[in-house]
Amino acid sequence: MPELAEVEYFRKQWDPGMGKVVKAVKLHAEKRIFRDADPGRIIRALTGSKLKASYAHGKQMLFEFRGGGVPRAFSGWLGIHLGMTGKLSTEPTPYAPDNHEHLVLEMAKQVLVFRDPRLFGKVLFDCEPEFPGFWANLPPSILSDAFTRDELKAFLARRSKRPLKAILLMQERFPGIGNWMADEILWQARLHPAMRGGEVSGKQLTALYQSIRQVSQGALDTVGVDWSDPPDHWLFAHRWKDGGICPKTGEPLVREEIGGRTTCWSPAWQKSPQLFLFTKRAGERGH
């Protein structure tokens, strides 16, 4: 589930524990989510500490703890990536975690839970006075001033042979964009997902840039606040339904693997530039 807005929503799910003491840490140390962390160190540091703050950047979250086993003047920094099936929740105490709940922070009146059945998620941990190394050198947030049309243009130029769908999924430039957001962005910008980075005209670049920002903001304003659905006129509501209909054209949506992921688009709506149409048809005729 978790893309930009879902991650922001899940970050807030641990807010009930803010300022509270972690009485005990329970975790499944052998699970894959701890492949880049030292589970024993997490237990020692966080037991007795207080949750002080939390942050989200793209699909990555960061939780800051103070006190307890964390050295004085340091913070314990818990990084969480939700992978494909990760979720955070706060549960009432007492709580008996199930076998997919791999990290559980017990407090007096609530329990903070990280659940991830498919184990593509990841936990990082470090103690530092300031933000940890794994939180440094993050790409500019899509909604920040540093995410510019020129940056987008340069990035597309370097990925001239890749489909736009695959480009938008690259976290190094589009932190937080995932499969549904990429489809939504291309649909709103009226760009074909198989169009190559090098085929985008100036006008299309502007449309793409604006769509990236608008979809990100719109998702945060809905999903990110309370898990409510984005507006009905978005592709979102239609893209996974069998026999889904494009709200713009009334014609059936198409699903096909592009850029390694299942992609949904509206053929008559997401037109391609003449050059792209020509080269694609020529290639099809060749077989």
Add this chain to the structure above:
DNA sequence: TCCTATGTTGTATG
């Protein structure tokens, strides 16, 4: 039984 899944990464190839 077979297929799919809102993600990332290691590896092979050009």
Add this chain to the structure above:
DNA sequence: ACATACAACATAGG
């Protein structure tokens, strides 16, 4: 060194 494509990871659900 850089860009590209794809298998692999682990599990549940339709």
